[in-house]
Amino acid sequence: MLQTAALRREYGSTVAVKDIDIEIETGEFASIVGPSGCGKTTLLRMLAGHLEPTSGGIVLDGEDITATRPQDRPTSLVFQTWALFPHMTVRENIEFPIETAGRNLDRSVEELLELVRLDPEEHADKSASELSGGQKQRVALARSLAYDPDILLLDEPLASLDYALQKQLQRELADLNRELDMTFIYVTHSLEAALVMSDTLFVLDEGQVAQTGAPEDIYQSPKSTFIADFMGDANVFAVDAEPTGDGAFTVTSDEFEGEVTVEDDHDGREPTDLVVRYDDCVVRPTLETPVGVAVDVDNILVRGNTVLIECSADTEDDYVAEVPFDWFQTVDIEIGDRAYFQWEAEKSIPVPE
Amino acid sequence: MSANTPRLSAPRLRAGAWYGYVLLVALFLMTPLFTLVIASFYDGRFLSIVDYAFTLHWYEVAFASTSIQSAFLNTAKIAVPVTLLSTVIGTGGAVAYTRHEFPFREQFKLLALLPIFFPLLLLGLGMSLWANVTNLGYGILPSVIGELVWISPIVMFVVSITALGVDPDIEEAARDLGADTVTLYKDVVLPLIADGIVSGAIFAFVLAWNNYYIVSYLSGAQSTITTWIHAKMTQGFTPTVPAVSSLIFYSSVLLVVVVALFEYNKSEGDEHS
Numbered sequence: 082m083l084q085t086a087a088l089r090r091e092y093g094s095t096v097a098v099k100d101i102d103i104e105i106e107t108g109e110f111a112s113i114v115g116p117s118g119c120g121k122t123t124l125l126r127m128l129a130g131h132l133e134p135t136s137g138g139i140v141l142d143g144e145d146i147t148a149t150r151p152q153d154r155p156t157s158l159v160f161q162t163w164a165l166f167p168h169m170t171v172r173e174n175i176e177f178p179i180e181t182a183g184r185n186l187d188r189s190v191e192e193l194l195e196l197v198r199l200d201p202e203e204h205a206d207k208s209a210s211e212l213s214g215g216q217k218q219r220v221a222l223a224r225s226l227a228y229d230p231d232i233l234l235l236d237e238p239l240a241s242l243d244y245a246l247q248k249q250l251q252r253e254l255a256d257l258n259r260e261l262d263m264t265f266i267y268v269t270h271s272l273e274a275a276l277v278m279s280d281t282l283f284v285l286d287e288g289q290v291a292q293t294g295a296p297e298d299i300y301q302s303p304k305s306t307f308i309a310d311f312m313g314d315a316n317v318f319a320v321d322a323e324p325t326g327d328g329a330f331t332v333t334s335d336e337f338e339g340e341v342t343v344e345d346d347h348d349g350r351e352p353t354d355l356v357v358r359y360d361d362c363v364v365r366p367t368l369e370t371p372v373g374v375a376v377d378v379d380n381i382l383v384r385g386n387t388v389l390i391e392c393s394a395d396t397e398d399d400y401v402a403e404v405p406f407d408w409f410q411t412v413d414i415e416i417g418d419r420a421y422f423q424w425e426a427e428k429s430i431p432v433p434e
Numbered sequence: 435m436s437a438n439t440p441r442l443s444a445p446r447l448r449a450g451a452w453y454g455y456v457l458l459v460a461l462f463l464m465t466p467l468f469t470l471v472i473a474s475f476y477d478g479r480f481l482s483i484v485d486y487a488f489t490l491h492w493y494e495v496a497f498a499s500t501s502i503q504s505a506f507l508n509t510a511k512i513a514v515p516v517t518l519l520s521t522v523i524g525t526g527g528a529v530a531y532t533r534h535e536f537p538f539r540e541q542f543k544l545l546a547l548l549p550i551f552f553p554l555l556l557l558g559l560g561m562s563l564w565a566n567v568t569n570l571g572y573g574i575l576p577s578v579i580g581e582l583v584w585i586s587p588i589v590m591f592v593v594s595i596t597a598l599g600v601d602p603d604i605e606e607a608a609r610d611l612g613a614d615t616v617t618l619y620k621d622v623v624l625p626l627i628a629d630g631i632v633s634g635a636i637f638a639f640v641l642a643w644n645n646y647y648i649v650s651y652l653s654g655a656q657s658t659i660t661t662w663i664h665a666k667m668t669q670g671f672t673p674t675v676p677a678v679s680s681l682i683f684y685s686s687v688l689l690v691v692v693v694a695l696f697e698y699n700k701s702e703g704d705e706h707s
Binding site: 129150154157162164167178225 | 601604
């Protein structure tokens with residue numbers, strides 16, 4: 082298990098990472114996500130040993146590794162730029178950690194290349210500089226695995242690849258994590274990647290962990306407006322909440338008609354916003370659910386099997402509904418129509434500030 | 435007429451005129467260089483084109499002269515150590531500046547490069563006074579030290595250009611994969627900046643080989659090729675001067691050929707790997 086205790090890093094007067102405590106189980110696929118500048122890369126570089134913490138500690142399986150140098154640390158970092166040695170062949174790149182560190186996975190270069198789905202006969206003796214982006218990414222991965230780390234750290238290694246390749250490599254990374262029973266810590270600003278691969282998600286905001294948990298839990302019950310926004314696909318309504326007296330709130334808003342009763346999910350903190358996911362909303366010519374808002378239909382985008390309906394209310398707020406294509410064909414909605422944006426009350430997610 | 439037949443079109447003429455112009459400018463600028471070579475083979479005291487006669491006599495005189503031999507030997511005794519030492523010092527400075535974060539890093543660069551921007555004539559004068567004050571004296575060793583002051587920063591500059599182009603992540607990756615400092619430099623950093631080091635060393639040699647100002651102040655009784663030529667020009671011209679000057683020119687041409695071959699082999703190697 083990897084733990085950090087009040088891990089902190091300051092750059093001059095800026096605090097990049099503010100006393101972070103996290104725990105990651107061995108073999109877990111953990112993702113650290115957050116907007117640019119949230120401190121996720123700083124955190125990862127401290128875990129790798131390339132950056133010294135200002136204060137706090139890192140403990141791996143009970144052993145304090147805070148002061149361990151990167152070359153002695155059982156972690157391996159896959160860089161965003163992949164950082165292959167351009168003057169070496171693929172084979173020499175992969176043999177580098179085996180020769181320098183003597184931490185041998187007992188796998189040959191050929192086996193490692195097969196593990197990352199590259200044909201050894203075709204690629205092993207190519208120069209690293211003549212590979213394509215996707216191939217470089219795979220070689221960088223094989224090289225890190227050759228080091229046989231306890232923890233594989235990945236710093237947005239897919240960011241510069243095309244979308245289809247990203248999707249494929251995301252699946253392959255998740256498979257590798259299961260196959261090798263190795264802890265993976267993945268840093269990204271792409272929420273989609275994190276959702277697909279991770280067992281656990283750490284959402285960082287301004288150097289602190291804003292929420293931790295399984296991706297689907299964070300998606301379904303965000304703890305703050307920031308998280309809800311960050312998780313994406315969210316319509317956000319500012320609301321007024323009244324406690325009902327039995328651990329629930331009655332929620333009303335200037336921004337929609339009707340009222341919603343929600344459970345207290347946040348230890349008594351009263352909701353200030355209501356979040357409704359795009360795919361929980363629909364648009365109909367009339368209001369057929371208890372809550373909804375009158376809108377103008379601005380745009381209709383067909384996205385394969387779903388349709389995005391973009392609307393604007395009289396308050397100038399914009400809302401989006403994502404509906405199944407088949408359902409869309411049964412309603413009479415066109416661009417420019419006056420209609421009702423609506424959702425089932427129980428789909429409302431209350432969020433405190 | 436087939437469509438592929440080349441024709442003298444307007445753009446082609448313009449290109450021809452342009453190349454011709456460039457060639458003429460180059461010829462004009464290079465003429466002094468070749469005049470020296472032509473003069474070195476001229477059978478007479480002062481070069482004349484009207485009654486040109488060819489001879490190898492001045493080269494024979496130059497090779498036979500013990501003072502010229504010792505000037506060449508002294509120049510080599512200065513240039514070779516300067517090349518080796520300035521390459522080591524300059525590479526060290528370049529690696530420190532480009533690959534590491536440390537306090538006063540920018541100030542370090544400015545201070546290190548300062549001698550390049552100082553007039554050589556004054557640099558030599560200052561060194562001469564300093565050599566006297568410190569009792570270092572004059573000769574080969576003071577010349578080596580003096581040239582190092584000026585040439586090491588130039589090597590640092592040349593190597594830095596290559597070193598700055600190396601992705602810093604590569605160094606961290608090597609550390610990350612278990613490399614100790616020796617392995618990091620031997621297998622990763624130095625091979626990646628090797629081109630810059632070779633360029634820096636060649637630069638250093640050419641500058642040391644041709645240096646006049648610093649050795650003129652510091653070499654004392656030891657004459658080098660440049661101080662020998664200067665002495666002859668001021669104290670009495672002999673036709674061996676063009677011959678000796680041409681010999682320096684040939685050695686520079688030889689070096690250029692070596693560099694060209696090195697570059698050619700490297701690009702060949704890259705294509706086959």
